[in-house]
Amino acid sequence: MDRFDVVVVGGGPAGAVAAQDLAEAGKRVALLDRDGRIKPCGGAIPPRLIADFAIPDEQLVARITTARMISPTKRRVDIPIENGFVGMVDREHFDAYLRDRAAAAGAVRLTGTFQAIERDGAGTHVVFRDKASGERRRLTTHLVIGADGARSNVAKAEVPGGDRIPYVIAYHEIIEAPAPTERYDPDRCDVIYDGAISPDFYGWVFPHGGQASVGMGTQHTGVDLKGATAALRAASGLADCRTIRKEGAPIPLKPLDRWDNGRDVVLAGDAAGVVAPSSGEGIYYAMVGGRVAATAALASLASGRASDLRLARRLFMKEHKGVFRVLGAMQDAYYKSDMRRERFVSLCHDVDVQKLTFEAYMNKKLVHARPLAHLKIGVKNLLHLAGIVAPTRV
Numbered sequence: 359m360d361r362f363d364v365v366v367v368g369g370g371p372a373g374a375v376a377a378q379d380l381a382e383a384g385k386r387v388a389l390l391d392r393d394g395r396i397k398p399c400g401g402a403i404p405p406r407l408i409a410d411f412a413i414p415d416e417q418l419v420a421r422i423t424t425a426r427m428i429s430p431t432k433r434r435v436d437i438p439i440e441n442g443f444v445g446m447v448d449r450e451h452f453d454a455y456l457r458d459r460a461a462a463a464g465a466v467r468l469t470g471t472f473q474a475i476e477r478d479g480a481g482t483h484v485v486f487r488d489k490a491s492g493e494r495r496r497l498t499t500h501l502v503i504g505a506d507g508a509r510s511n512v513a514k515a516e517v518p519g520g521d522r523i524p525y526v527i528a529y530h531e532i533i534e535a536p537a538p539t540e541r542y543d544p545d546r547c548d549v550i551y552d553g554a555i556s557p558d559f560y561g562w563v564f565p566h567g568g569q570a571s572v573g574m575g576t577q578h579t580g581v582d583l584k585g586a587t588a589a590l591r592a593a594s595g596l597a598d599c600r601t602i603r604k605e606g607a608p609i610p611l612k613p614l615d616r617w618d619n620g621r622d623v624v625l626a627g628d629a630a631g632v633v634a635p636s637s638g639e640g641i642y643y644a645m646v647g648g649r650v651a652a653t654a655a656l657a658s659l660a661s662g663r664a665s666d667l668r669l670a671r672r673l674f675m676k677e678h679k680g681v682f683r684v685l686g687a688m689q690d691a692y693y694k695s696d697m698r699r700e701r702f703v704s705l706c707h708d709v710d711v712q713k714l715t716f717e718a719y720m721n722k723k724l725v726h727a728r729p730l731a732h733l734k735i736g737v738k739n740l741l742h743l744a745g746i747v748a749p750t751r752v
């Protein structure tokens with residue numbers, strides 16, 4: 359009963375997708391999650407995710423049609439989201455839905471806390487503490503997918519560098535959404551680039567229907583996260599809204615150079631350090647990570663070669679390396695000082711910049727169609743970084 363082809367540790371978006379794909383491919387798969395904590399998350403997902411992973415309408419608690427960028431001097435640039443919307447999900451229900459979907463496909467759900475991977479003559483074993491009985495249990499398996507999120511215990515124990523992934527700490531408060539006003543629009547995301555809120559990342563107000571997520575992130579240890587969020591709520595007119603939850607969690611900053619241990623473990627999602635630079639977007643990339651980990655596991659199970667586990671990272675990077683590189687360069691260039699942030703928001707006035715960044719976000723593609731627009735953006739970018747042009751006045 360406790361023998362599997364694959365044990366997936368962690369039932370967030372990465373693990374749930376991996377387990378579903380493996381079960382649909384006819385493999386005997388266990389999905390282990392400790393359960394009991396809602397993942398702290400802004401919950402913004404792009405149309406590409408909704409389409410690729412068939413997310414039903416009921417999971418969307420809001421549809422965002424405008425992104426408002428706010429600069430340190432409170433300039434605002436409203437970017438209309440053309441041909442679609444950014445979806446908002448509530449992670450309490452979204453993650454449970456994905457886990458149920460994996461179980462419906464045939465994955466065996468187990469609730470408990472992962473403790474260790476052990477190996478002996480009989481094979482590889484995943485050891486966990488069962489939540490209901492409190493007992494220590496051992497599952498025997500050919501392969502393990504480590505999808506246990508940021509600061510993954512599987513990554514720390516099994517994959518070189520898994521214990522040294524750099525992080526932004528993100529903190530947010532879930533509040534009761536106010537009635538719509540000029541300052542709060544339930545169909546608009548606000549993204550705040552202001553060193554007083556975050557010296558190296560950004561702050562946000564993301565509507566979620568009856569609730570909203572208000573928060574910020576930073577890599578600096580000395581920043582008062584709660585103080586910065588209180589300042590953001592005050593500046594957004596949300597200070598008096600009832601607070602439902604306060605919570606924080608790390609967001610990884612850099613994908614690991616290797617996602618497998620060359621033997622029987624492959625990582626997916628935050629566990630592999632995979633979150634988009636600049637935006638901190640991780641849900642879509644976690645789900646893709648789960649999918650490529652499942653593909654690599656299937657290849658390895660079929661061939662008997664451990665080296666096939668490397669396929670996971672290779673497949674992921676083939677498709678997403680370009681977008682990660684552009685977003686990384688943007689973060690390096692513009693998140694360093696208020697002067698740079700001011701220029702970044704100013705650059706967002708440009709319709710071509712809006713199209714380029716939104717295409718990269720919405721559909722996960724760099725647009726190649728308009729070389730002249732790219733050239734113009736490149737030149738503007740340089741002029742802004744060199745301080746040769748002044749930020750646009752609004």
Ligand SMILES: Cc1cc2nc3c(=O)[nH]c(=O)nc-3n(C[C@H](O)[C@H](O)[C@H](O)COP(=O)(O)OP(=O)(O)OC[C@H]3O[C@@H](n4cnc5c(N)ncnc54)[C@H](O)[C@@H]3O)c2cc1C
Nearest residue numbers: 368370371372392399400401402472507627628640641644
């Ligand atoms: C404050 C904040 C806001 C964010 N906002 C956004 C956003 O708006 N949009 C976006 O795309 N991304 C956002 N992100 C990033 C996104 O939440 C993550 O990238 C994403 O959840 C990663 O999915 P995952 O499946 O890899 O890991 P997780 O979602 O962290 O799932 C890991 C799972 O593993 C389980 N687990 C962990 N340890 C163990 C253990 N020892 N035993 C058993 N189970 C275990 C946990 O219970 C959890 O279910 C945000 C992150 C933070 C912190």
